[in-house]
Amino acid sequence: MPTLTLDGRTLSVADGTTVLKAALEAGVSIPHLCWHPAFVPEGSCRLCLVEVEGLPKLELACSTVVREGMNVKTATPAVRESRRRVLEFLLAEHPVDCPICDKAGECRLQDYYQEYGLTEGVYREAKERKAKKVAIGERLLLDRERCVLCTRCVRFLKDVTGTRELGVFERGAHSEVGILEGKPVASAYAGNLVDLCPVGAITDTSFRFRTRTWFLSARPTVCPLCARGCSIWVDFHPGFPRRPGSAGVYRVRPRTDEAVNGPWICDRGRYGYLDLHRRRLPFIYWNRGGQRVEMSREKILALVGEKAKSLTARNQGGKFGLVLNSNLTVEEFKVVRQDLLPRLPGARLWFADPPGGEDDGFLLRAERTVNRRGASGLGLDLAPFGSTDIGQGLTVLVVLSPFVGPTDTAAGLGRALASVETKVLVSPVETGVEGLFDFVIPSALPSEKAGTFVDGQGRSRLFGPALQLCGGAWSEGDFLSSLAAEISRAS
Amino acid sequence: MAEAKTFARALGGEGGWSVEAYLQAGGYRAARKALGEMTPAAVLDEVKKANLRGRGGAGFPAGLKWGFVPAKTDKPKYLCVNADEGEPGTFKDRYILGHDPHLLIEGTLIAAFAVGIHRAFVYIRGEYENIARRLEAALAEAYERAFLGPDVFGSGFALDLRVHRGAGSYICGEETALLESLEGKRGHPRLKPPFPASVGLFGAPTVINNVETLANVPGIILNGAAWFTDQGLPTDGGTRLFGVSGAVARPGVYELPVGTTLRDIIFTHAGGMLPGRRLKAVIPGGLSSPILRADELDLPMCCDALVRAGSMLGSGAVIVIDDRTPILDVLLRVARFYAHESCGQCTPCRLGTAWIRKVVERMASGGGRPGDVDELARLASGVKGRTLCPMGDAAAMPVLGIIQKFRPELEGATCRP
Numbered sequence: 021m022p023t024l025t026l027d028g029r030t031l032s033v034a035d036g037t038t039v040l041k042a043a044l045e046a047g048v049s050i051p052h053l054c055w056h057p058a059f060v061p062e063g064s065c066r067l068c069l070v071e072v073e074g075l076p077k078l079e080l081a082c083s084t085v086v087r088e089g090m091n092v093k094t095a096t097p098a099v100r101e102s103r104r105r106v107l108e109f110l111l112a113e114h115p116v117d118c119p120i121c122d123k124a125g126e127c128r129l130q131d132y133y134q135e136y137g138l139t140e141g142v143y144r145e146a147k148e149r150k151a152k153k154v155a156i157g158e159r160l161l162l163d164r165e166r167c168v169l170c171t172r173c174v175r176f177l178k179d180v181t182g183t184r185e186l187g188v189f190e191r192g193a194h195s196e197v198g199i200l201e202g203k204p205v206a207s208a209y210a211g212n213l214v215d216l217c218p219v220g221a222i223t224d225t226s227f228r229f230r231t232r233t234w235f236l237s238a239r240p241t242v243c244p245l246c247a248r249g250c251s252i253w254v255d256f257h258p259g260f261p262r263r264p265g266s267a268g269v270y271r272v273r274p275r276t277d278e279a280v281n282g283p284w285i286c287d288r289g290r291y292g293y294l295d296l297h298r299r300r301l302p303f304i305y306w307n308r309g310g311q312r313v314e315m316s317r318e319k320i321l322a323l324v325g326e327k328a329k330s331l332t333a334r335n336q337g338g339k340f341g342l343v344l345n346s347n348l349t350v351e352e353f354k355v356v357r358q359d360l361l362p363r364l365p366g367a368r369l370w371f372a373d374p375p376g377g378e379d380d381g382f383l384l385r386a387e388r389t390v391n392r393r394g395a396s397g398l399g400l401d402l403a404p405f406g407s408t409d410i411g412q413g414l415t416v417l418v419v420l421s422p423f424v425g426p427t428d429t430a431a432g433l434g435r436a437l438a439s440v441e442t443k444v445l446v447s448p449v450e451t452g453v454e455g456l457f458d459f460v461i462p463s464a465l466p467s468e469k470a471g472t473f474v475d476g477q478g479r480s481r482l483f484g485p486a487l488q489l490c491g492g493a494w495s496e497g498d499f500l501s502s503l504a505a506e507i508s509r510a511s
Numbered sequence: 512m513a514e515a516k517t518f519a520r521a522l523g524g525e526g527g528w529s530v531e532a533y534l535q536a537g538g539y540r541a542a543r544k545a546l547g548e549m550t551p552a553a554v555l556d557e558v559k560k561a562n563l564r565g566r567g568g569a570g571f572p573a574g575l576k577w578g579f580v581p582a583k584t585d586k587p588k589y590l591c592v593n594a595d596e597g598e599p600g601t602f603k604d605r606y607i608l609g610h611d612p613h614l615l616i617e618g619t620l621i622a623a624f625a626v627g628i629h630r631a632f633v634y635i636r637g638e639y640e641n642i643a644r645r646l647e648a649a650l651a652e653a654y655e656r657a658f659l660g661p662d663v664f665g666s667g668f669a670l671d672l673r674v675h676r677g678a679g680s681y682i683c684g685e686e687t688a689l690l691e692s693l694e695g696k697r698g699h700p701r702l703k704p705p706f707p708a709s710v711g712l713f714g715a716p717t718v719i720n721n722v723e724t725l726a727n728v729p730g731i732i733l734n735g736a737a738w739f740t741d742q743g744l745p746t747d748g749g750t751r752l753f754g755v756s757g758a759v760a761r762p763g764v765y766e767l768p769v770g771t772t773l774r775d776i777i778f779t780h781a782g783g784m785l786p787g788r789r790l791k792a793v794i795p796g797g798l799s800s801p802i803l804r805a806d807e808l809d810l811p812m813c814c815d816a817l818v819r820a821g822s823m824l825g826s827g828a829v830i831v832i833d834d835r836t837p838i839l840d841v842l843l844r845v846a847r848f849y850a851h852e853s854c855g856q857c858t859p860c861r862l863g864t865a866w867i868r869k870v871v872e873r874m875a876s877g878g879g880r881p882g883d884v885d886e887l888a889r890l891a892s893g894v895k896g897r898t899l900c901p902m903g904d905a906a907a908m909p910v911l912g913i914i915q916k917f918r919p920e921l922e923g924a925t926c927r928p
Binding site: 143195 | 865
């Protein structure tokens with residue numbers, strides 16, 4: 021545990037800690053562009069130079085390991101001057117097109133410029149023109165004028181994904197990041213390049229020009245798309261300043277969590293939200309001969325509650341079927357376990373989950389829901405819903421799952437359900453099977469709920485609501501406890 | 512004292528590069544002595560005592576450098592001969608490589624023995640194609656006679672020595688970029704520390720020496736450290752190959768004792784100025800060494816004296832500039848060269864050299880404005896001391912030097928009608 025003096029403060033740090041890490045831990049900001057906690061120091065941006073007592077030149081904070089008794093000064097005139105001069109070089113060739121740059125507001129170059137108070141350009145030569153819209157991946161555009169050649173993107177694809185699609189071509193001031201002809205970035209983690217880029221050089225076509233970053237609010241939640249349960253930020257626009265259609269989700273980003281996903285997420289998790297808003301169900305409705313007849317919560321509750329009650333009264337609880345999915349929260353499973361099932365003795369329970377995929381050996385797990393362990397931990401039987409005889413002997417079927425899909429089972433599902441008298445679908449989004457059900461209830465997305473998931477590693481993951489509940493939606497937990505209350509109400 | 516010469520035997524002699532000629536002149540006696548009669552520690556000690564300063568540019572004592580390699584390591588150790596002679600004005604190593612390749616092989620052999628290295632590479636400048644062929648022929652001769660290979664001189668010591676040709680980049684003469692290039696990667700300098708002595712080629716301890724440095728080793732071993740220091744200065748011994756170019760009557764490579772004055776080199780040995788020209792300035796040690804004025808010719812050419820004068824001995828490449836050459840032309844060469852050769856890895860060098868070139872090119876094409884010289888000074892000082900490898904300093908120092916020594920002329924040039 022070497023001890024160092026940092027700007028007059030005495031700090032003890034772990035062996036092998038670099039000056040930059042020690043400073044960050046102590047809350048001292050040292051500007052840096054090329055350094056990133058996930059990579060070995062590159063030392064190329066030259067912004068993090070600091071004064072180390074006894075050494076003739078300024079030293080790199082990112083790569084200098086703390087030695088016992090080291091005296092580091094991060095804010096001396098020489099250090100500030102050095103930062104200013106390096107920034108001057110970076111800005112000399114930078115287009116300074118912040119007004120149309122997606123990164124503006126969260127751009128390090130902008131932040132440092134403000135901090136180091138450059139007021140006017142000192143160099144008078146013309147800037148080099150470079151390509152501003154190079155497609156380097158399905159959703160990625162590269163702006164070479166904005167690029168500061170920190171090579172974080174290159175190193176991510178080399179050291180993290182190992183796919184090596186990006187490289188630095190040419191040399192000197194002509195150096196540029198690029199792909200080989202016809203070999204775009206194809207990594208399933210490509211979206212991370214946008215977060216990694218400290219400036220606006222790599223932008224995401226799904227975000228490009230849609231809003232200004234400062235209008236967005238970031239809320240933490242947990243990604244439900246596989247058993248990893250990556251910690252994420254959901255960036256949404258709360259609707260101010262008012263502009264038609266401005267409210268909504270604009271981005272999903274990784275929320276660094278060393279125990280779960282580190283600083284990354286996969287593109288499935290990142291872009292999974294993209295079409296959700298178009299698929300949201302508008303209101304509770306009754307399917308009357310292809311007509312959607314809007315219903316109130318009270319009416320649908322009374323209807324389902326009545327059916328359930330009459331079944332249990334006749335000791336025919338076995339004719340009530342409930343289908344759940346393992347992206348419901350632990351709290352929702354508790355409602356099922358403790359409030360609903362005891363009031364429906366003999367009721368049958370299934371789980372409708374998406375089919376498993378491949379474990380990609382990095383973040384994405386084979387299990388494509390997050391909370392199976394939350395369900396099994398409460399003793400719920402995870403019997404899969406899907407065999408063709410499911411409808412047999414059922415009078416009422418309530419399906420709480422968006423994963424009953426219109427795929428190969430759709431026709432079979434229709435036949436299987438044909439004999440069921442009352443079929444209710446509770447889902448946050450349309451999946452194409454709505455027509456098979458008598459009643460459809462819009463529910464909440466996981467990001468609109470608070471609760472707990474137990475992820476694939478068995479960790480309890482508490483989260484609050486990242487988003488407001490979509491208009492008309494009824495959270496599954498609320499629906500389930502209301503139904504339980506309705507059933508138990510004395511008739 | 513100028514009599515005892517290391518290189519004079521072979522230089523200029525036709526056919527002197529063959530192993531027969533080399534043996535006839537007493538070649539490989541030093542290596543036999545080292546491997547047969549001395550311990551590695553004794554060899555190292557002798558080179559340390561000789562205080563052999565590196566001939567590549569930095570002037571770092573070779574013995575010290577060898578001493579940094581850990582004695583005990585579970586990795587192979589490597590020796591890299593830096594023959595990527597790319598510093599503008601420098602053409603001395605090519606004479607050794609082309610005319611006396613066995614001298615380099617012998618020096619390499621002794622160095623490898625001293626440090627306990629069994630694999631060595633000569634990283635030779637890509638443009639030296641013919642020279643590389645001659646060196647390879649010399650290596651074949653040496654292997655044939657068991658001067659290289661698994662059992663050198665039957666002593667049991669093994670050394671494998673190979674030639675690797677560079678691809679034409681100046682930066683690959685920087686030792687860590689050389690290592691990257693030798694490993695088959697893009698020639699980008701590495702962050703130091705770790706230094707090559709502990710983490711070098713393929714992550715293993717590595718010694719990197721200039722050609723001329725190693726070529727001095729046989730003489731030291733054969734004749735002793737005192738013989739070496741007697742030739743030059745006590746702190747900076749031996750002779751050096753001064754490559755004299757520019758406006759002199761007899762440009763060429765001259766082997767002279769360290770400490771010979773610039774005046775001597777230019778006027779006694781290189782035949783003085785071309786007829787009708789007057790000396791205006793001298794770049795004393797390759798393009799990156801700051802320029803000297805005509806009134807600084809009495810400086811002894813040794814590492815320390817030139818540092819004191821604000822320049823450096825560098826590669827010993829003396830570029831003589833006459834009074835017909837506008838200093839702006841010199842600056843233009845400097846600016847273009849370093850902007851062209853910057854590898855682009857770190858910010859100040861990548862952008863600083865490019866902006867220096869932009870300004871100087873505008874000045875040179877008649878677009879000079881008041882304040883340009885200040886802007887240049889600001890750019891160069893922004894690069895100096897802030898880059899990942901020494902090339903930033905190499906690019907900034909000559910610019911600052913020219914500004915310091917020839918400011919009035921430059922300012923006059925910016926106001927040309």
